[in-house]
Amino acid sequence: MSGLTRRRLLQTAVAAGAAGALTAASRSRVLGASNDIRLGVIGFRGKGGNHIKAFRQMDGVRIVGLCDVDTNVIAGAVKSFANAGLKVDTYTDMREMLDRKDIDAIVTATPNHWHALVTVWACQAGKDVYVEKPVSHEIWEGRQMVKAARKYNRIVQVGTQQRSDAVLPQVWAWLREGHLGKIVCARGLCYKRRASIGKVTRPTPIPESIDYSLWCGPADCQPLWRERLHYDWHWVWNTGNGDIGNQGIHEMDLARWALGDPDLAPGVLSVGGRFGYDDDAETANTQVAFFDYKPAPLIFEVRGLPEKAGSKTMPNYKGVRIGNVIECEGGYFCGGYAYDKDGKKVKQFTRDKGRQHQPNFIKALRSRKSDDNKADILKGHLSSALCHMGNISHRVGEYLSADEAAKRVADNPLLAEAVGRMMQHLEANGVDLKAVPLTLGPALAMDPKTERFTGEKSAMANLLVKRNYREPFVLPDEV
Secondary structure (H helix, E strand, O other): OOOOOHHHHHHHHHHHHHHHOOOHHHHHHOOOHHHOEEEEEEOOOOHHHHHHHHHHOOOOEEEEEEEOOEHHHHHHHHHHHHHOOOOOEEEOOHHHHHOOOOOOEEEEOOOHHHHHHHHHHHHHOOOEEEEOOOOOOOHHHHHHHHHHHHHOOOOEEEOOHHHHOOOHHHHHHHHHOOEOEOEEEEEEEEEOOOOOOOOOOOOOOOOOOEOHHHHHOOOOOOOOOOOOOOOHHHHOOOOOOOOOOOOHHHHHHHHHHHOOOOOOOOEEEEEEEOOOOOOOOOOOOEEEEEEOOOOOOEEEEEEOOOOOOOOOOOOOEOOEOEEEEEEEOOEEEEOOEEEEOOOOEEEEOOOOOOOOHHHHHHHHHHHOOHHHOOOEHHHHHHHHHHHHHHHHHHHOOEEEOHHHHHHHOOOOHHHHHHHHHHHHHHHHOOOOOOOOOEEEOOOEEEEOOOOEEEOOOHHHHHOOOOOOOOOOOOOOOOO
16 A cells, blocks of 8 residues: 655645745746646545535536545445546545645545544645534644644635635724723633433444554544444544544634634633533533633533433533624624624624635635635634643642532633533433532643743643644654
């Protein structure tokens, strides 16, 4: 099986550097027949399948390569292409597809633990990248992706679709003009039902159609201690980042955008845990993460349990279940409306919710202008890193009673209010908070320049900033 050997990586890096120096005009001349942009798609069992459908409908765009570690998934895609009268080359090892000189860009929707390596390898091979969210599995590798994009002059766009919403910049500008007073808190909400993934007593066999070593890639190649390989990888730390890094990254990104796209927060603290059932998942299904931005903090809330025990309805905050509430001195913004302090609508903004995001990627590929890329890798890295910061505080936290946890956060009114509502939600779901402890993470300090934790508990926290990679799927220190 051929791959990106060290010598070939160096060769493609040199070629990529030369390609990156091309002018926009000369770049357009190497796009192929009729100026077509040729795409390779990596990972398409879920979201990647949506990308295939979207890009196939665009004029001047051709999908010429498909890669997935599951041969059954590949067979289904080949049939779909054949039914449309199209032929496409297929691969199970992405390194073979990245060797192709006639592919201009990669679209990838692999599990989180593969995002960074796919992106860096693709940049080194002289290809642009559309990478799904979160961009990274750890903080460090997100910064490596930024470095690779800049070094090889690649367009790298993140799948945070609402960055292409043409109305949101108007919303943030309107808020900053002070129509509702100063922003006092940017809140992200992920109230999304997540049932138990079950509990196994022995490892689950891997389907014969899947190359499991390639599926694991840079992650530990562990026995499958859960019922399903697919999707439930989100809820184990080896491959996923919980719902704050799954659905939540969208809302995290918008909350940070509303605050003016700052660097990493100087501090973070998480309160939460996994409640309501005992299963093989590891990540929190209930969480409040506080990011100590000045002058207004960012607060993120995750809830995977319903409104109350036996209910099929999810709770909401100011009418929002999945989304954002930007709270100001004189009101708040959410769901396309600005409200005054009494909850009366004062202005409506009609949003398109990023339906032009994939066309925006193609536009940026053709123009080679960084400003045309609405969701540049740096934006995606910083927002994804906030998710990781919240998870790291949780992972190095301590078990405390609900009463003790409440006392520890009492001097922070915004955080205390959010934690109080979280406890009420757990009690409504039958969680006995006198018997079941919460996990209270430490208040970790972050140096936004080095993107490393400092001060108390920093040594333990920094162990989770960068993973140990499995050979030969190693993200290099020098990209």
